[in-house]
Amino acid sequence: xxxxxxxxxxxxxxxxxxxxxxxxxxxxxxxxxxxxxxxxxxxxxxxxxxxxxxxxxxxxxxxxxxxxxxxxxxxxxxxxxxxxxxxxxxxxxxxxxxxxxxxxxxxxxxxxxxxxxxxxxxxxxxxxxxxxxxxxxxxxxxxxxxxxxxxxxxxxxxxxxxxxxxxxxxxxxxxxxxxxxxxxxxxxxxxxxxxxxxxxxxxxxxxxxxxxxxxxxxxxxxxxxxxxxxxxxxxxxxxxxxxxxxxxxxxxxxxxxxxxxxxxxxxx
Amino acid sequence: xxxxxxxxxxxxxxxxxxxxxxxxxxxxxxxxxxxxxxxxxxxxxxxxxxxxxxxxxxxxxxxxxxxxxxxxxxxxxxxxxxxxxxxxxxxxxxxxxxxxxxxxxxxxxxxxxxxxxxxxxxxxxxxxxxxxxxxxxxxxxxxxxxxxxxxxxxxxxxxxxxxxxxxxxxxxxxxxxxxxxxxxxxxxxxxxxxxxxxxxxxxxxxxxxxxxxxxxxxxxxxxxxxxxxxxxxx
Numbered sequence: 001x002x003x004x005x006x007x008x009x010x011x012x013x014x015x016x017x018x019x020x021x022x023x024x025x026x027x028x029x030x031x032x033x034x035x036x037x038x039x040x041x042x043x044x045x046x047x048x049x050x051x052x053x054x055x056x057x058x059x060x061x062x063x064x065x066x067x068x069x070x071x072x073x074x075x076x077x078x079x080x081x082x083x084x085x086x087x088x089x090x091x092x093x094x095x096x097x098x099x100x101x102x103x104x105x106x107x108x109x110x111x112x113x114x115x116x117x118x119x120x121x122x123x124x125x126x127x128x129x130x131x132x133x134x135x136x137x138x139x140x141x142x143x144x145x146x147x148x149x150x151x152x153x154x155x156x157x158x159x160x161x162x163x164x165x166x167x168x169x170x171x172x173x174x175x176x177x178x179x180x181x182x183x184x185x186x187x188x189x190x191x192x193x194x195x196x197x198x199x200x201x202x203x204x205x206x207x208x209x210x211x212x213x214x215x216x217x218x219x220x221x222x223x224x225x226x227x228x229x230x231x232x233x234x235x236x237x238x239x240x241x242x243x244x245x246x247x248x249x250x251x252x253x254x255x256x257x258x259x260x261x262x263x264x265x266x267x268x
Numbered sequence: 269x270x271x272x273x274x275x276x277x278x279x280x281x282x283x284x285x286x287x288x289x290x291x292x293x294x295x296x297x298x299x300x301x302x303x304x305x306x307x308x309x310x311x312x313x314x315x316x317x318x319x320x321x322x323x324x325x326x327x328x329x330x331x332x333x334x335x336x337x338x339x340x341x342x343x344x345x346x347x348x349x350x351x352x353x354x355x356x357x358x359x360x361x362x363x364x365x366x367x368x369x370x371x372x373x374x375x376x377x378x379x380x381x382x383x384x385x386x387x388x389x390x391x392x393x394x395x396x397x398x399x400x401x402x403x404x405x406x407x408x409x410x411x412x413x414x415x416x417x418x419x420x421x422x423x424x425x426x427x428x429x430x431x432x433x434x435x436x437x438x439x440x441x442x443x444x445x446x447x448x449x450x451x452x453x454x455x456x457x458x459x460x461x462x463x464x465x466x467x468x469x470x471x472x473x474x475x476x477x478x479x480x481x482x483x484x485x486x487x488x489x490x491x492x493x494x495x496x497x498x499x500x501x502x
Contacts, residue, residue: 048394
């Protein structure tokens with residue numbers, strides 16, 4: 001009798017907790033827990049048949065269907081080309097300015113952040129086909145972006161450098177273990193070994209130039225392009241609400257001074 | 269801000285209306301106390317099922333249960349009909365981590381075993397065909413979560429499964445109408461009552477439970493597969 005009242009009192013509490021969750025998976029687990037407590041109440045009321053039905057449908061089937069349903073919508077999928085300082089792997093972790101911005105945004109909208117490193121051209125394809133929400137990793141929006149892609153407001157100013165047309169063979173760069181994916185950045189490091197960077201890239205952004213310099217690549221004869229450039233994230237043109245939410249988040253980050261703080265921490 | 273306020277007011281209104289309905293139901297209902305005692309006194313010998321609940325909904329109230337099964341069929345039919353109008357999409361090939369896969373290897377056989385247990389012993393112990401079918405469908409759903417929908421589709425063709433579901437429904441209807449052949453009213457129980465508590469007891473309840481479990485299992489799976497097929501996700 002006491003147990004029944006305790007469980008009954010628990011029901012609105014569990015329901016409230018489930019409602020207050022910002023992370024979708026937690027909310028679904030809260031709903032499943034509600035069904036489980038309800039099943040226990042039925043059992044204590046001597047209705048085992050109803051308890052079994054409640055447990056199987058409420059706690060098992062519906063929960064599983066919701067979990068399946070949020071597998072895509074509950075994730076903020078980001079595809080990125082590695083760009084040290086912005087978004088890169090360090091051991092098992094992912095670090096960088098863009099990572100922290102995206103992580104904060106995912107938390108704010110209650111999504112689980114999932115990041116995959118892919119080659120640069122794959123980033124554009126995945127985002128424009130809406131297989132991923134954002135493209136990251138030192139993306140600099142160009143005026144001639146195609147009709148399916150657009151970009152978020154820039155979060156960091158940068159420069160773009162061009163290479164001289166012909167590139168002479170250079171000294172061998174410092175040995176470095178290459179990342180195990182065929183990204184743009186991995187491509188650059190690979191080619192730098194035989195001094196053929198210029199054949200791969202015609203222009204490079206500041207973050208990659210800096211990190212290539214750090215690993216010992218001899219980058220000579222770089223010309224800084226005139227004009228202002230900024231790093232941004234690629235996003236599909238159709239995802240207007242995502243664009244709006246992210247722009248609002250970035251504005252809030254900038255107004256609170258937190259963006260500057262992050263930039264200071266990563267680039268000093 | 270204004271939208272939020274409207275939402276809060278609407279939520280409070282819904283809670284109040286619900287509370288009002290519950291209290292009206294609670295105050296206004298006057299159950300016939302003699303009905304339950306009458307059922308409890310006689311249903312064991314009349315139905316032969318030691319699970320009294322099964323005795324009520326698969327014998328006395330078989331007509332209600334039959335219509336519930338029909339409602340379920342209509343739901344499956346509706347989902348398939350409306351989803352067929354949208355063109356098919358490439359199935360997502362998402363699959364989960366090793367942890368989930370390993371857990372599913374243990375969970376799904378257990379779910380299928382529970383389904384058989386509830387369906388076959390539904391007239392003796394709590395359970396029944398409906399709960400059993402849902403448990404087995406959950407088991408299949410776990411496999412779909414762990415290994416991806418595409419891998420499941422190869423083994424369980426949903427288009428063929430719908431035929432199976434329809435066949436089970438027809439079998440159920442034929443079984444219900446069978447007594448007419450012997451000159452008795454439809455829905456009446458042809459099978460021997462047996463000794464309550466034994467596996468072969470409770471007349472036709474065992475048959476109904478197994479048929480309903482199969483039907484719910486196939487129907488629920490068909491709905492899940494149709495969503496995955498036509499929306500690219502669930």
